[in-house]
Amino acid sequence: MTQAAKAMTSVSVALAGSGGAGVMTAGNMLLEAAAQAGYYGLMTRSSGPQIRGGEAAAMLRIATTPCDSVDDRYQVLAAVDWGNVARFAAELPLERSSLVVGDPAQGEPPEVFLKSGARYAPVTLKAIARKIPGGWPNMVALGLLGGLIGLPSAALRAALEKSMKKGGDALAASLAAVQAGVEEAAKLGARYPLAPAPARSSRWLITGNQAAGYGAIRGGVRFVAAYPITPATELLEWMAPALERVGGTLVQAEDELASINMILGASYGGVPSLTATSGPGLSLMIEALGLGVAAEIPIVVVDVMRTGPSTGIATKTEQADLNLAMYGLHGDAPHLVLAPNSVADCLLTTQWATHLAETLQVPAIVLSDQFFGQARAVAERPATIAFAGARQRAEPNAADYKRYVLTPSGVSPMAIPGTAGITYTADGLEHGERGTPSSSAADHLAQMEKRARKLDSIDYGEHWAQIEGEGELAVITWGSCTGAVREAFARAKGDGVSGRLLSLRLMSPAQPEKLRRALEGVKRALVVEQSFGGQFMRYLRGEYDLPCELTSFRKPGPLPVRPDEIHRKILEWSRA
Amino acid sequence: MNAPAPAASFKPQQFKSDVKPVWCPGCGDYTVLSSITKALAALEVRPENVAVVSGIGCSSRIPAYTTCYGFHGVHGRALAAATGLKVARPDLTVIAAGGDGDGYSIGGNHFLHACRRNVDLTYIVMDNRVYGMTKGQPSPTTEPDWDSKLSPHGTGLREFHPLVIALASGANFIARATSSDPNGTAELIAQAVRHPGFSFIEVLSPCVTFRPEQRSWKDMVHPAPVAPTDDPARAARRLMTDDGFNIGVLFAGHRKPYQPVKSATPRSVAELAAEFVL
Numbered sequence: 001m002t003q004a005a006k007a008m009t010s011v012s013v014a015l016a017g018s019g020g021a022g023v024m025t026a027g028n029m030l031l032e033a034a035a036q037a038g039y040y041g042l043m044t045r046s047s048g049p050q051i052r053g054g055e056a057a058a059m060l061r062i063a064t065t066p067c068d069s070v071d072d073r074y075q076v077l078a079a080v081d082w083g084n085v086a087r088f089a090a091e092l093p094l095e096r097s098s099l100v101v102g103d104p105a106q107g108e109p110p111e112v113f114l115k116s117g118a119r120y121a122p123v124t125l126k127a128i129a130r131k132i133p134g135g136w137p138n139m140v141a142l143g144l145l146g147g148l149i150g151l152p153s154a155a156l157r158a159a160l161e162k163s164m165k166k167g168g169d170a171l172a173a174s175l176a177a178v179q180a181g182v183e184e185a186a187k188l189g190a191r192y193p194l195a196p197a198p199a200r201s202s203r204w205l206i207t208g209n210q211a212a213g214y215g216a217i218r219g220g221v222r223f224v225a226a227y228p229i230t231p232a233t234e235l236l237e238w239m240a241p242a243l244e245r246v247g248g249t250l251v252q253a254e255d256e257l258a259s260i261n262m263i264l265g266a267s268y269g270g271v272p273s274l275t276a277t278s279g280p281g282l283s284l285m286i287e288a289l290g291l292g293v294a295a296e297i298p299i300v301v302v303d304v305m306r307t308g309p310s311t312g313i314a315t316k317t318e319q320a321d322l323n324l325a326m327y328g329l330h331g332d333a334p335h336l337v338l339a340p341n342s343v344a345d346c347l348l349t350t351q352w353a354t355h356l357a358e359t360l361q362v363p364a365i366v367l368s369d370q371f372f373g374q375a376r377a378v379a380e381r382p383a384t385i386a387f388a389g390a391r392q393r394a395e396p397n398a399a400d401y402k403r404y405v406l407t408p409s410g411v412s413p414m415a416i417p418g419t420a421g422i423t424y425t426a427d428g429l430e431h432g433e434r435g436t437p438s439s440s441a442a443d444h445l446a447q448m449e450k451r452a453r454k455l456d457s458i459d460y461g462e463h464w465a466q467i468e469g470e471g472e473l474a475v476i477t478w479g480s481c482t483g484a485v486r487e488a489f490a491r492a493k494g495d496g497v498s499g500r501l502l503s504l505r506l507m508s509p510a511q512p513e514k515l516r517r518a519l520e521g522v523k524r525a526l527v528v529e530q531s532f533g534g535q536f537m538r539y540l541r542g543e544y545d546l547p548c549e550l551t552s553f554r555k556p557g558p559l560p561v562r563p564d565e566i567h568r569k570i571l572e573w574s575r576a
Numbered sequence: 577m578n579a580p581a582p583a584a585s586f587k588p589q590q591f592k593s594d595v596k597p598v599w600c601p602g603c604g605d606y607t608v609l610s611s612i613t614k615a616l617a618a619l620e621v622r623p624e625n626v627a628v629v630s631g632i633g634c635s636s637r638i639p640a641y642t643t644c645y646g647f648h649g650v651h652g653r654a655l656a657a658a659t660g661l662k663v664a665r666p667d668l669t670v671i672a673a674g675g676d677g678d679g680y681s682i683g684g685n686h687f688l689h690a691c692r693r694n695v696d697l698t699y700i701v702m703d704n705r706v707y708g709m710t711k712g713q714p715s716p717t718t719e720p721d722w723d724s725k726l727s728p729h730g731t732g733l734r735e736f737h738p739l740v741i742a743l744a745s746g747a748n749f750i751a752r753a754t755s756s757d758p759n760g761t762a763e764l765i766a767q768a769v770r771h772p773g774f775s776f777i778e779v780l781s782p783c784v785t786f787r788p789e790q791r792s793w794k795d796m797v798h799p800a801p802v803a804p805t806d807d808p809a810r811a812a813r814r815l816m817t818d819d820g821f822n823i824g825v826l827f828a829g830h831r832k833p834y835q836p837v838k839s840a841t842p843r844s845v846a847e848l849a850a851e852f853v854l
């Protein structure tokens with residue numbers, strides 16, 4: 001069966017195998033090659049529960065336009081061996097026109113992959129690699145995938161050269177193995193050729209975790225304390241050497257209680273500070289976040305959300321820490337909550353969070369997630385935005401200095417240790433203007449109003465949400481669902497249905513007036529989120545007066561939200 | 577930040593704020609406060625270059641009673657906040673202070689790791705073997721047979737030995753002091769601040785309200801009969817066998833303080849993006 005080789009604007013391929021098969025290395029090279037050839041791309045990864053050496057899958061989408069979401073199905077699944085690869089079946093949906101490539105010497109593909117009607121093409125990856133001294137099956141598979149989607153050999157070569165800087169025999173062997181794979185692809189009678197690459201633009205290859213770390217540094221963060229946790233660890237591992245290079249410091253703390261209190265101490269000392277964690281760690285940090293609110297100490301906490309509750313599914317995504325981030329603090333504790341809406345947007349959102357936290361002297365929680373954090377994307381070079389830490393500092397020997405003086409904006413100049421004549425004690429106890437503990441009702445109310453007023457004292461501008469499209473229908477969403485919603489709308493356009501996409505970046509403080517205006521003329525809105533309990537829907541109902549009829553689309557992790565499920569929902573609901 | 581004033585101008589009184597302590601009359605913490613102010617005057621540091629960091633408890637109220645920069649955080653986390661502050665601002669003199677409940681119970685893990693990490697700061701624990709602020713419950717240093725409303729038959733639990741634990745965890749300076757000797761305690765605090773790395777001083781500071789029998793501590797304390805050692809093995813033997821009332825420096829080590837690597841020639845933030853550019 002030879003397939004019509006119609007040029008495609010998006011192709012999804014996956015490479016799987018057991019530990020040590022090198023599927024991640026090959027996947028990263030394929031993404032790099034696609035980028036070299038001028039395509040956009042997104043790579044996500046999955047691995048088994050083993051700590052080391054378990055099966056793994058590199059899942060790539062390569063396209064002529066930016067990919068902010070995974071696609072519905074994979075066109076090609078290649079496996080170096082089948083080990084326990086069947087466990088990824090739910091993450092690797094195939095279709096009739098898909099191709100499953102495997103090495104017959106490693107056994108037959110698991111039945112679950114062929115149920116879709118996908119065709120199986122045996123290729124002796126290992127035997128082919130063995131013919132090339134120093135050749136590896138994963139490199140043959142890389143060539144095969146590159147060949148199937150029509151990547152130019154020069155791009156594959158450039159990707160290999162970039163990641164094997166030492167060159168020499170190893171590079172030569174890999175290039176030969178890749179070439180053998182490309183030749184093998186030509187024999188398969190199936191092709192999934194990409195349409196020509198779009199015009200070149202300036203692009204970055206970056207993960208969400210790196211983007212968040214870099215955004216923080218751009219925003220002025222120079223101190224980080226943290227405790228390792230999946231899927232936030234890579235953010236910290238990227239920041240450790242990066243901070244060192246710009247004159248900052250990272251401390252590995254003994255636990256999350258320590259991390260958050262360390263950054264409070266450092267920020268009290270005048271140094272913009274951050275910690276990164278995931279749900280279990282955020283739970284431990286909640287008490288001290290309240291201290292940041294009460295003592296008015298700016299900090300940034302990035303929560304790379306994973307599937308909960310409890311330890312949950314540590315390596316998978318979900319959007320279910322919204323309640324904790326919004327409402328977890330005891331007492332009335334106004335603070336900032338922000339959420340990026342794409343892998344690359346982790347940069348802008350974390351930078352903005354740092355800027356806002358510093359300006360308003362308040363903790364900011366950034367809700368990223370495993371999907372963003374661990375996905376690597378080819379994205380348009382993020383704009384350089386001038387958000388930087390802008391903390392208002394008190395002058396030395398200021399007359400009658402009061403740390404918590406009641407100002408119209410609610411923000412009061414902060415004395416930084418080392419500054420003469422204005423010493424004070426930062427306090428989590430309710431206090432008067434000087435910071436002296438007070439249990440008077442008047443002080444409590446005045447300071448409470450001050451802390452609340454701060455958050456309403458500035459105009460959050462256009463960054464509060466991402467708004468696209470027109471129409472009487474709207475989808476309101478946030479975080480990593482945004483890409484799938486955007487794509488669903490693009491498809492719905494083909495069915496004659498159009499609507500507005502609203503993805504909230506600023507979750508707290510809520511912006512009811514801005515949302516009201518953004519929804520003008522909208523009659524019905526679909527609320528899309530990745531939470532079993534509908535946390536975002538409840539948040540919208542609680543924080544906003546929504547002028548339109550609302551419908552909820554929600555599902556829990558661990559599987560990503562795919563465009564097709566939202567596309568179908570939009571159609572069904574627009575016709576209802 | 578400012579040029580140091582001439583030495584003669586450093587007076588303990590300068591370090592005492594006009595905030596009236598909430599403490600009960602006779603509480604040991606009053607004298608610890610005056611020992612801190614005396615030590616700071618002797619150290620000739622300016623109040624704005626000192627930060628006093630605490631958690632929650634009667635004793636943890638101490639920062640606001642000084643004219644230094646103060647940080648009155650949450651229960652048990654004084655050492656974490658002090659660590660972050662000192663690492664971010666190595667130019668400051670950082671003193672963490674608090675109670676036995678704050679430091680050994682809820683904050684126990686931070687105590688171990690602060691000793692291990694050996695950041696150059698001083699930790700003063702006002703040990704009254706009780707939770708004073710919450711009105712008289714047993715703490716980790718409370719005797720097993722001390723009964724209270726919450727532990728009617730006593731805890732039956734062996735006491736925590738803070739000095740032994742500090743030594744085993746790597747503290748670089750270990751001393752025991754008593755609130756009944758404010759000048760002696762001031763001298764020990766000054767030594768602790770001068771000593772590089774993590775310095776730990778356990779101060780016997782009676783809670784006259786919930787442990788009135790502790791008033792007799794002043795008759796039980798005595799100077800340590802031997803000079804401080806820098807040998808952890810000897811220090812361990814002494815600490816394991818001492819009567820709990822030896823006052824003085826019990827260990828002074830030579831560990832290098834924690835000093836995170838910082839680039840001497842910081843690069844520009846924009847350069848960091850090079851690795852992402854295609």
Ligand SMILES: Cc1ncc(C[n+]2csc(CCOP(=O)(O)OP(=O)(O)O)c2C)c(N)n1
Pocket residue numbers: 632633634635636651674675676677678679702704706707708709710715783
């Ligand atoms: C998270 C938390 N748990 C409990 C408390 C209540 N609490 C306040 S002080 C304290 C114990 C203080 O004992 P200690 O540290 O020995 O100080 P002291 O009052 O004896 O000086 C407790 C349990 C609290 N403030 N925060």
Ligand code: SF4
Pocket residue numbers: 598599600602603604605634635704708709782783784785786
């Ligand atoms: S309760 Fe005890 S520790 Fe607290 S102030 Fe009174 S005497 Fe001091």
Ligand SMILES: [Mg+2]
Pocket residue numbers: 633675676677702703704705706707708715
């Ligand atoms: Mg106590």
